[in-house]
Amino acid sequence: MRLTVALVQHRAYDVDHSQEGLANTLALVDQAARSKPDLIVLPECSYPGYYLGLGGDPRQNVLGWRDALSRFRMIAQRHGVYICVGLAEAQGDKLYNSAFLIDRNGTLVGTARKTFLWHFDRRWFSRGDEFRVFQTDIGNIGMIVCADGRLPEISRVLALKGAEIIIDPTNWVTSGRDAGSLRNPQVDCMIPARAVENGVWYFCANKVGRETDTVVYCGQSIGVSPTGEIVVKGSPDREEIILIEADVRREHRTQAMNLRKECFHESFSLLDRPNEDVPLAKVLRDPVVPGKETGMVGVVQLDRDISLKEYLESGSYLAERLCEQGASLVILPDSACAAVRDSLSLIRNAFAPIARRFNAYIALTAGRNQAALVLGPLDFGERAFTLSSDLLEVGALRVGFMRGKEGLVPEVARSLFLRGADVIAWLGDLGTGHERSIALTRAMENRVYVAFANCSSRDERNSLIASPDGRILAETFPGTKQGILAQASAAVSRVKQVVWGTDVYRDRLPELYKEISSAEVLI
Numbered sequence: 001m002r003l004t005v006a007l008v009q010h011r012a013y014d015v016d017h018s019q020e021g022l023a024n025t026l027a028l029v030d031q032a033a034r035s036k037p038d039l040i041v042l043p044e045c046s047y048p049g050y051y052l053g054l055g056g057d058p059r060q061n062v063l064g065w066r067d068a069l070s071r072f073r074m075i076a077q078r079h080g081v082y083i084c085v086g087l088a089e090a091q092g093d094k095l096y097n098s099a100f101l102i103d104r105n106g107t108l109v110g111t112a113r114k115t116f117l118w119h120f121d122r123r124w125f126s127r128g129d130e131f132r133v134f135q136t137d138i139g140n141i142g143m144i145v146c147a148d149g150r151l152p153e154i155s156r157v158l159a160l161k162g163a164e165i166i167i168d169p170t171n172w173v174t175s176g177r178d179a180g181s182l183r184n185p186q187v188d189c190m191i192p193a194r195a196v197e198n199g200v201w202y203f204c205a206n207k208v209g210r211e212t213d214t215v216v217y218c219g220q221s222i223g224v225s226p227t228g229e230i231v232v233k234g235s236p237d238r239e240e241i242i243l244i245e246a247d248v249r250r251e252h253r254t255q256a257m258n259l260r261k262e263c264f265h266e267s268f269s270l271l272d273r274p275n276e277d278v279p280l281a282k283v284l285r286d287p288v289v290p291g292k293e294t295g296m297v298g299v300v301q302l303d304r305d306i307s308l309k310e311y312l313e314s315g316s317y318l319a320e321r322l323c324e325q326g327a328s329l330v331i332l333p334d335s336a337c338a339a340v341r342d343s344l345s346l347i348r349n350a351f352a353p354i355a356r357r358f359n360a361y362i363a364l365t366a367g368r369n370q371a372a373l374v375l376g377p378l379d380f381g382e383r384a385f386t387l388s389s390d391l392l393e394v395g396a397l398r399v400g401f402m403r404g405k406e407g408l409v410p411e412v413a414r415s416l417f418l419r420g421a422d423v424i425a426w427l428g429d430l431g432t433g434h435e436r437s438i439a440l441t442r443a444m445e446n447r448v449y450v451a452f453a454n455c456s457s458r459d460e461r462n463s464l465i466a467s468p469d470g471r472i473l474a475e476t477f478p479g480t481k482q483g484i485l486a487q488a489s490a491a492v493s494r495v496k497q498v499v500w501g502t503d504v505y506r507d508r509l510p511e512l513y514k515e516i517s518s519a520e521v522l523i
Contacts, residue, residue: 018048033079044086077106086169112143152410159198174218182218189437199256226252283420293396293490298322304455323358417446
């Protein structure tokens with residue numbers, strides 16, 4: 001099905017100018033409707049504003065929300081268009097940060113309430129308690145609100161329930177000295193990663209400007225295809241209407257769900273277990289001494305088309321150099337030549353002496369085993385690591401392993417996170433073009449280090465080490481034989497708070513994730 005979608009990127013208004021803001025926003029919706037779109041998407045808290053704390057009682061600032069919703073419904077009916085708008089909602093004694101979907105007749109189709117509250121949200125908003133998919137004549141639609149895109153479970157549950165489209169009214173915040181070059185990680189990598197891992201379209205509308213002179217929005221409303229391509233992107237600093245033509249088909253979602261089924265593992269059941277009952281709970285209670293729980297992590301990049309002989313020579317050379325430079329863990333890519341018959345003994349002979357000499361651990365692939373093989377110090381020997389294995393302890397660092405396309409399935413990294421991994425070692429030979437976005441997303445959504453060892457090729461693929469806050473600590477040049485090194489700290493990876501008021505571990509709602517523990521998918 002082909003759809004035309006209009007993203008309304010409007011200016012931010014303080015709540016004490018909410019009526020002026022509403023009038024301006026309604027005028028923009030009227031303008032967008034003249035292009036005859038099937039769907040119009042507006043930002044989070046388009047009315048009365050995002051920062052409800054001005055003027056004392058936040059509830060006083062939300063009194064007009066029903067009237068605002070009615071006015072959007074009238075526009076939807078007048079123009080025969082679907083509208084999704086973010087509004088602050090009052091129900092009983094609670095306030096919610098909500099998205100409302102309105103159909104062509106002006107009828108309210110459904111509501112989604114933000115569950116992953118961001119920063120000061122919790123000062124006035126309560127969390128939502130369900131994830132619903134709405135069947136419409138333009139497709140099966142799920143809705144998230146802003147920071148909901150940061151947790152992999154939320155979009156995943158919607159996709160498992162049949163969503164083909166995920167709409168995201170958002171208030172992506174940022175800071176910077178130049179309004180024309182503002183950034184936000186959800187734009188840069190997280191939403192494209194969500195689109196790829198779930199095989200669905202994302203339509204995200206953001207604001208521009210400031211509220212209360214302390215909250216800055218980065219604009220850049222985006223439409224992202226199921227292949228992770230940002231098809232359209234708004235400016236970072238201008239009020240505008242962005243149009244996108246989208247071809248909504250089920251095949252990409254089917255491919256994503258098939259990959260999930262291929263990688264499905266019993267450890268996914270950790271995702272719907274109460275937070276206090278997962279191994280990470282104990283890990284976070286253990287004391288950590290800053291400065292005494294660090295380790296150097298190395299990544300080796302080799303060409304994907306080399307012979308086993310060259311793999312052994314180049315790989316062992318680079319591994320040895322990294323160990324000389326202090327690496328306690330070295331990760332090699334998932335090289336096809338390492339899987340040839342009788343390769344295991346040759347690989348062991350090349351790398352095991354290095355691991356023993358430097359009292360280090362070297363992770364690689366060998367033979368036809370699907371596990372990551374780790375060669376270590378003399379008293380460790382060698383071990384194969386899968387999702388069923390315990391984590392590898394390298395000093396104070398706890399390391400989990402994923403291989404190849406497992407990295408594209410968020411439940412794999414998530415299960416390692418819930419088992420207490422500080423570092424996720426990703427051994428790959430991937431050239432989809434989205435590995436960088438996915439590696440950074442895995443780091444940020446779990447607040448862990450991600451060390452991605454990829455094979456080089458003629459394309460732009462490369463290898464990298466990412467920090468828990470999504471910074472690239474080290475990366476290779478594309479198309480090279482190269483080793484890189486970065487320091488990892490358990491004191492950093494065990495801080496699961498992203499910002500005051502928002503924690504990627506404690507703010508999970510496992511009781512809403514039951515679909516994730518099942519291999520079944522609603523097609």
